[in-house]
Amino acid sequence: MDVLVDNTHFTRIERILDYIHNNIDSPLSVESLAKKSCWSRWQLQRIFLQETNQTVAQYVREIKLSRAAEQLLLNTNRIMDIALNCGFNSEISFNRSFKQLFQCSPSAYRKRGQHIGLKTPLISSMPNHQAYEVKKRLLQIRFDYQADFYFYGVSGLIQGIFAKQPNYSKTIPLIWQKMVDTTGIKPPFKKPVMGVIDTRENQDHASSTYWAGYKVNNKETSNLASEHLLHVPAQTYAVIPHTGLVKHLDLTIQWFLSTWLPQSDYQSVEGFDLEIYQAGFDIHSNESTMECFIPIQLKPC
Incomplete structure (x- = not known):
């Protein structure tokens, strides 16, 4: 009842x-x-x-x-x-x-002249053929502009959600563990951490480079190994909220890419996708909330 x-x-x-x-x-x-x-x-x-x-x-x-x-x-x-x-x-x-x-x-x-803080109407994340397990709920996408920043972490290749043979569910946890071993910071993290996916050379949904780590300021970069540094340029993003287990994040992203985005006035562009986890994020909680940032631009007229 x-x-x-x-x-x-x-x-x-x-x-x-x-x-x-x-x-x-x-x-x-x-x-x-x-x-x-x-x-x-x-x-x-x-x-x-x-x-x-x-x-x-x-x-x-x-x-x-x-x-x-x-x-x-x-x-x-x-x-x-x-x-x-x-x-x-x-x-x-x-x-x-x-x-x-x-x-x-x-x-x-x-x-x-920048999309900062724009909120789109709430809509139901109805299941579709590519994300049939997405729980029906209301999601609100917003648009936001992020200035460029430096990122410190470790990276590895993954086969993403649209690859012919996806392996991200196995490889991404290994990259995060490598980040913990390299940086010495351990979960639950006391500061925000990020996953960054480099989609610039992702032809036909082949391998992408996935980074796990955190933001650093310009002064800190001089003391860090260059192979662990990444410069993320300024971008305009669609920001997708996700509540629940991290292992179900792919379903939320599939819903956004397959349902929300095609019906909007925007299109995704090559760049850097961001996964932002706030301090204390619990990967085992159904109530944990994080945000995924996907680079977008207006569709040509």
Whole structure:
């Protein structure tokens, strides 16, 4: 019975999300959405927060502002026109809300010209033929720009998820163990660690180079062996959240590449994929959360 109730709640939240996305340029109050959902205002707030980890008002606000931020980068329309087009009543309220989310004014965001902090609508990660085991849940992709950095670690060749004979489930743990042996840091790691996949010369999904390690600053590089250093250039990424065991990360990535990306206005590009694990990440926990960064760009018109 509990599972049935949970699934019913999830389906109703999906319907509310569809309504929000289709009417994002219109005023969307919690009261009006509660009536649309056939829940009380309190029920909608509680269940929406449970399923999305966001309040209704927060979600609507961030999607409106992300849409506005993308328009700032893609066209030369006046800021006032963009504000009105995205459902704001005045340029003053728009500027205030925009600065709260993006930590800069709309004009400064446009001048910088980088996708930073943009959030896309939540959608359900429905299973597909290539990622049939992905648990149905809501995922929110965001776009982010990362400046270049230096990385210290160890590397090895892997056959990735689309290779004819994938071996990453066996080779990646060995590379991480080699990193532990080389650097001396041991799990649970006290600082963020990263996996980096070099896809620049990955022809026909053949072997890729996988690195395990962590960021270092420019000064530290002078004291480190060059064979253990990697320079990752500045890139714009799609950031995919993953919750659960690391061994299931490939299913989330397959869902993104096979379902989300083809339906978007973006395409992946050669570069460096990043797996970012925060300090204390527990590889054995079903509740652990990490993020995967995949380089992207707008599709040609």
